Amino acid sequence: MSLxxxxxxxxxxxxxxxxxxxxxxxxxxxxxxxxxxxxxxxxFTDMMHRYAEGKPGRRYYQGNIYTDEIELLVMxxxxxxxxxxxxxxxxxxxxxxxxxxxxxxxxxxxKALIAPVQAGAHVSHTKFGTLGALGIExxxxxxxxxxxxxxxxKAVKLIEEVKPKFVTLGASVYLFPHxxxxxxxxxxxxxxxxxHDVAHVLGLIAGGKWPNPIHEGADVATSSTHKTxxxxxxxxxxxxxxxxxxxxxxxxxxxxxxxxxxxRLPATAVTAVEMMYFGEQYADQIVRNSKAFAEALAAExxxxxxxxxxxTKSHTIVVDVRPQGGGAKIAKxxxxxxxxxxxNLLPWDPPDAVRDPSGIRLGTQEMTxxxxxxxxxxxxxxxxxxxxxxxxxxxxxxxxxxxxxxxxLEVKYGFDIPRDLENSLIKIPMLL
Ligand SMILES: *Cc1c(COP(=O)(O)O)cnc(C)c1O
Numbered sequence: 001m002s003l004x005x006x007x008x009x010x011x012x013x014x015x016x017x018x019x020x021x022x023x024x025x026x027x028x029x030x031x032x033x034x035x036x037x038x039x040x041x042x043x044f045t046d047m048m049h050r051y052a053e054g055k056p057g058r059r060y061y062q063g064n065i066y067t068d069e070i071e072l073l074v075m076x077x078x079x080x081x082x083x084x085x086x087x088x089x090x091x092x093x094x095x096x097x098x099x100x101x102x103x104x105x106x107x108x109x110x111k112a113l114i115a116p117v118q119a120g121a122h123v124s125h126t127k128f129g130t131l132g133a134l135g136i137e138x139x140x141x142x143x144x145x146x147x148x149x150x151x152x153x154k155a156v157k158l159i160e161e162v163k164p165k166f167v168t169l170g171a172s173v174y175l176f177p178h179x180x181x182x183x184x185x186x187x188x189x190x191x192x193x194x195x196h197d198v199a200h201v202l203g204l205i206a207g208g209k210w211p212n213p214i215h216e217g218a219d220v221a222t223s224s225t226h227k228t229x230x231x232x233x234x235x236x237x238x239x240x241x242x243x244x245x246x247x248x249x250x251x252x253x254x255x256x257x258x259x260x261x262x263x264r265l266p267a268t269a270v271t272a273v274e275m276m277y278f279g280e281q282y283a284d285q286i287v288r289n290s291k292a293f294a295e296a297l298a299a300e301x302x303x304x305x306x307x308x309x310x311x312t313k314s315h316t317i318v319v320d321v322r323p324q325g326g327g328a329k330i331a332k333x334x335x336x337x338x339x340x341x342x343x344n345l346l347p348w349d350p351p352d353a354v355r356d357p358s359g360i361r362l363g364t365q366e367m368t369x370x371x372x373x374x375x376x377x378x379x380x381x382x383x384x385x386x387x388x389x390x391x392x393x394x395x396x397x398x399x400x401x402x403x404x405x406x407x408x409l410e411v412k413y414g415f416d417i418p419r420d421l422e423n424s425l426i427k428i429p430m431l432l
Contacts, residue, residue, distance in 0.1 A: 023409060024402045025338045026380055030200065030316045030363025031172065033230040034370075036414020039270040041421070043232050048263035053253055070265045077272040081206050081279070084214050084221075084238045086245035089268065090252045090260040091235030094199040094224035095124040098168075099134065100256050101222055101237060104247045105193050106165035108135030113159060113167040113192075115150060116143040118347045120173030122197060139164070145347055148306045152179050156186040163190045169213065170197030170222075173344060173361060175305075175312045177211050184217030193219040193244075201314055202236075203228030203365065206275040207283025210314065220244050225264070228286065228315050228365045230414070231271035234264040270415070278413035282368065286315045289364040292374035293317060296381035301389050305346070305359070315365040320346060320358055324388045328356040336394035337387045338401040339380070370408035379404060 003011075021027065022034070035043065047067060053060040056068035071089065078087040091097035106112060112131060115121040117140060123129035127138045139162055144151035150169070159167060167187045169178040184194045196213035202223045204210035213221050220239040225231040237252075239245050253260070275282075294311035298304045303320040304311055311317060321330040327343030334341055344361040345353060364377065372380075383401055386392040 020338075021340070024405055025340050026383070026401055026405060027366045028339065028341045028362040028364070028380075030342075030361050030365070031224070031227045032363075033203075033226055033228065033366050034411055035230060035232060035267060035271065036274055036411050037417050038415040039231065039267045039274070041417050042270045043263055043267035045263055045266060047266065048261075050262050051259050052262055053258055055249065067262050067265065070262075070269060074265050074269045074272070077269055077276075078236065078238070081272050081275055082212060082214075082238055084212070085240045086238060086242065088237040088245065088249050088252060089234075089265065090249075090257055091222075091237060092257055092261050092264070093233065093235045094122075094197070094222060095130055095235070096256050097222035097224075097235035097237045098122075098124045098195075098197060099130045100248055100252045101195050101220055102131055102136060102166070103134055103255060104244075104251055105195070106134070106136045109137070111137045111139060111162055111164040113139050113141050113155075113162060113164045115169055115171050115178065116140045116347070117351060118345055118349060119143045119148075120171030121168070122170075122172045122199065125168050125197065136165075141167070143347060148175055148309055150178055150183065152182045155179075155183060159183070159186040159190060159192065164192050166193040166195050168195045168197060169218070170199065170201075172200060173316060173318060174200045174314050175316055175318065176309065177313065178213075180211070180213045180216035180218050184219075188217075195219070196221045197223065199224040200227050200316065203230060203275065203279070204283045204286065204314060206272075207279035207281075207286075209280075209283035209287050214238065214240055220248070225268055225271070228283070229271065229275070230365075230369055232264045232267040234261065234268060236268075274414045282413040285373070286365050286368045287313065288374055289368050289372065289377050290315055290317055293362070293364055293377035293381060296378040297384065300381050300385035302385070315363045315368075317362045317364075318344060318346065319360050319362065321360055321388065322358045326356050327359050330388050331360055333387050333394050334360075334384065337383065337397040338405075339383060339387070339397075367408065369411055369413060371410065371412045372408055376408070 052064045056071045074089045075087045114125040142151040142154035196218035201210045225234040290312045294304045294317045305318040331343040341360045344359045345357040346359040
């Protein structure tokens with residue numbers, strides 16, 4: 001039977017997406033990445049159909065002989081990679097990881113201190129998101145715009161005054177490491193815990209280019225597994241505290257997950273191994289590329305933030321595009337030219353400016369993974385100038401972007417699928 005039109009449509013739309021986002025765009029969304037061919041193959045397995053409630057060895061369902069083994073491997077490999085004692089891999093996303101930890105540390109009505117929203121705290125840290133849904137009160141830490149960071153002196157005073165259940169650090173616009181050590185000292189003095197959300201920088205931590213907050217005094221860290229850490233979409237929680245680990249792993253199921261999306265596990269394990277082999281080189285190139293990209297954008301005439309601090313120490317750059325018409329306009333024009341970015345609040349924007357904020361956020365991690373180096377980001381900066389400053393037709397620039405992107409189609413810093421595994425039990429995705 002030939003395919004009914006509905007199916008043809010589904011295939012066509014999926015193929016269009018794959019072609020566009022995977023092969024024809026310069027993707028600068030700071031929270032995204034791609035897996036290696038081997039990790040993608042390991043993602044597309046029968047495990048996507050199975051259930052494994054509970055912990056390895058103590059499941060509520062039969063049939064988990066091998067999923068138990070894989071889950072234990074993920075825990076072991078991730079602890080080795082991150083140099084921590086305990087890893088809980090069952091949170092299905094960074095937001096779910098936060099939900100588990102926040103709820104373990106506080107009851108409804110309790111107070112938490114969080115990194116400032118306008119300076120990039122994730123929605124899940126706030127009264128508008130997960131924290132609010134759990135009935136925990138959010139109070140923002142003071143921000144020092146000049147240092148693009150939490151204001152340590154004022155934060156310490158606030159911690160002493162509020163005596164929260166916990167303090168969160170980490171953000172979605174994360175240019176410089178937050179002061180974990182100082183905040184942890186103040187928090188511990190009033191009996192508060194420190195949760196450090198490293199969703200954006202996990203790959204940099206794995207590569208040794210960003211401080212591991214657990215080594216600096218944070219009690220527990222939460223993360224996504226798909227941003228600078230180039231694994232499948234998922235979440236992870238890690239700690240050196242046995243008590244914290246026990247509580248977290250006691251409540252992740254049944255409070256916040258039932259099925260924990262088992263097909264993430266082999267792909268996460270593959271990615272952890274890849275980071276052991278290539279992580280340092282990869283993280284180093286990301287940071288070099290961000291610096292070069294920021295400098296190139298500034299040279300093209302853009303107002304790149306945190307210039308006096310050297311722009312960034314991570315994969316992320318923030319640009320104030322008010323002179324060019326604002327974040328919403330520029331993000332859309334760039335999309336028309338196949339350069340994908342997101343509009344972003346800047347520290348001085350009012351919270352209700354989310355639909356048309358002053359800035360755009362750019363991340364170098366995915367294009368680094370496709371092999372781009374400092375010189376290549378200079379070319380991207382020029383494309384962005386042509387669209388946003390010179391007013392060139394985005395359709396013209398798009399043609400150049402597609403051609404440029406042809407040089408960067410292979411994922412680096414990972415492993416290919418071995419020949420003898422092609423067409424074996426592991427299927428190759430991206431079939432469309
Ligand atoms: C992306 C992000 C999250 C949420 O992760 P998901 O996996 O998308 O749920 C949490 N915290 C921070 C700081 C983030 O940037």
